[in-house]
Amino acid sequence: MTSPAERAARLDAEDPLAPLRERFVLPDGVVYLDGNSLGPLGQGVPERVDDVVRRQWGEHLIRAWNDDDWWTAPLRIGDRIGRLVGAAAGQVTVGEPTSVQLFQALTGAARLRPDRRLLLSDAAHFPTNRYLAGSVARLLGLTVREVPAAGLPAALAESGPEVAAISYGAVDFRTGDRLDVAGLTAAAHAAGALAVWDLSHAAGALALELDADEVDLAVGCTYKYLNGGPGSPAFIYVAHRHQAGLDLPLTGWHGHATPFGMTAQFEPAAGIAQARIGTVPIVSLLALDRALDVFDDVGLAAVRRKNQQLGDFFIDLVDDLAAGTGLEVASPRDRERRGSQVTLSHPDALPVMAALIHRGVIGDLRPPNLLRFGLGAPYTRYADVVTAVETLTGVLRSGEHRRPEYAVRRTVT
């Protein structure tokens, strides 16, 4: 029987994406499995950022809006992201934070179905999604019904004619459950409702097909699997067929039909440009632009195949090595139903993750008992998975996580 290290060596040697790791700056002594919170720094990004700061801002000053194409950047980079999520050009813009894009998308979707008063939202949704659904519902006089994804078809069958929109995440942030975007979108449509998808844990990791799946609106974070950098701006997708009737709440001058006319009334720009709001954080946006170069010659199908295989390998190792440690696999074992992460549960998750991070294996924690490990296919080696699982089981078997210094909750993990 081959050892985990031997199996990993063979898988790494056969991995067609292995060379992509060279496109990232990864610190020595660290196994980084938290790219689902913050993707790592790409090679070339610091140089690009320095050029934006010193030459574009510093030398060109206000002229950079034209000379360096700052003005067109949100739509240009939106189209680059569109190619990674299966969206033809002209349907994606990028610039505002995820929460803001989500507020836009939920309000926009509800206004496209003005006679319907119900929003169905995932009971397991990320907190901001839940809070904002409530806020949008309050502003528009709607009701939010929280329904687990498994119950969504039944809820649509029951309340279909009342449902304006459904709001779900393509991948559950806690467990990594992958939802059936095409199937649930079709179910929504069968009820006359729209489907709003949050792609934060999917963009850059799954082979999304927004156009083919007839998704209506979507938003997504760019600092996770798209590696855009801390707080890099989020994107919004609005399918072509909805753009003419779109009616968004954050009516900023960049989304105006004639922004430099500075007219008294808001008149939305044609197309996805109407989803622009105001001046976007250019330095953060152009860091993202450079980070996306990683995907220029890489198909998302290959990325997806690798993160599925990494996940299978991770779970196999847990099965082999973790007996009696109290660890349980909380993610789906079926690779088709799993996103690009493996989540384990353990009653001592907090100090266990602290001990792991101390040893250089960086995952994160979702209270009370979940340990998350993101599998960024472009830079994660099978050997990293071995290190992670062996370190994890080693910590548990040695009781190292019971040291007092690991009992303290840090602000962010």
Next chain:
Amino acid sequence: MTSPAERAARLDAEDPLAPLRERFVLPDGVVYLDGNSLGPLGQGVPERVDDVVRRQWGEHLIRAWNDDDWWTAPLRIGDRIGRLVGAAAGQVTVGEPTSVQLFQALTGAARLRPDRRLLLSDAAHFPTNRYLAGSVARLLGLTVREVPAAGLPAALAESGPEVAAISYGAVDFRTGDRLDVAGLTAAAHAAGALAVWDLSHAAGALALELDADEVDLAVGCTYKYLNGGPGSPAFIYVAHRHQAGLDLPLTGWHGHATPFGMTAQFEPAAGIAQARIGTVPIVSLLALDRALDVFDDVGLAAVRRKNQQLGDFFIDLVDDLAAGTGLEVASPRDRERRGSQVTLSHPDALPVMAALIHRGVIGDLRPPNLLRFGLGAPYTRYADVVTAVETLTGVLRSGEHRRPEYAVRRTVT
């Protein structure tokens, strides 16, 4: 009689703020009078940004949220801005775009006066402010009445009991008219209404006193006179007395009382932290943080004195040199009623500004006929004003602006 150059030389020699210019990176051959659109690059900012990208993001990865205090940055930097606008600690946070902060502030203000259905907003307000006032009013069932600032006291006297809030800019973006923040806030309060101020063209240029003037809510841009860089995140101020009753629409998880509890219901954090929304653009935010160092040992009273004097000198030179050119002064001549810019009008404003920029004097244009010149006191010399006015009048007298290449409107000026 002394020449303009001689007068400028004397004023520059006597200027106590003259050494501050060394804190900026300004390109050779350029007189930059567009800091009211995009402030120039500060010394040390590129190095700080590079450190954030390479060391904090690249090496610390997700750990930077704790180790480099990313999590606390919006409130810490908010307090830094607070000191520049006359706000005691705990009333300012920074992170989202200006439009988003404005949406928050207008909605929050209206909800603090739930029995009143009228918003008074400046008929000369920046387009986004006008559009967003309309959007907020529509969502909350309010009416917006656009009233020029001069008519505001009369409008409040007439409709006071119906007015939830007034929404005005401390400085008119076109003409540079400075409004009486204290007086108009007091007039609003006398009517039982709240005052929401947009400080975009005032923060970093005027000696604002938000607390002393009893301002209720305010927002402001940081990439103009605070020199934070292109699209650097905006701030929101909520006076302590309103924080307990605040009810904001963009309910993101960073504004939650226990963000990492990830609970089902939104419960706002105590204090100004409730105005946080989600993950902010860290690279752009920390560039701003470093840029603010310029003001560490500089009082805004001195900055204000200098930009008043620069403005007086600018207008004097126009009076002396521009006779017969068609130029008119569109800003107030009274330095107390003028912000930190001088606006001139000319029927050929568009090609005139194009010719000026070609000659290295950078101002900007507000259609159809306004030429704007921002006077960033920390880096503008009196000699720059001479260059600007002499170049401007030279262009007009030579007819250089009639060359065909200057007739084309660029996207952004």
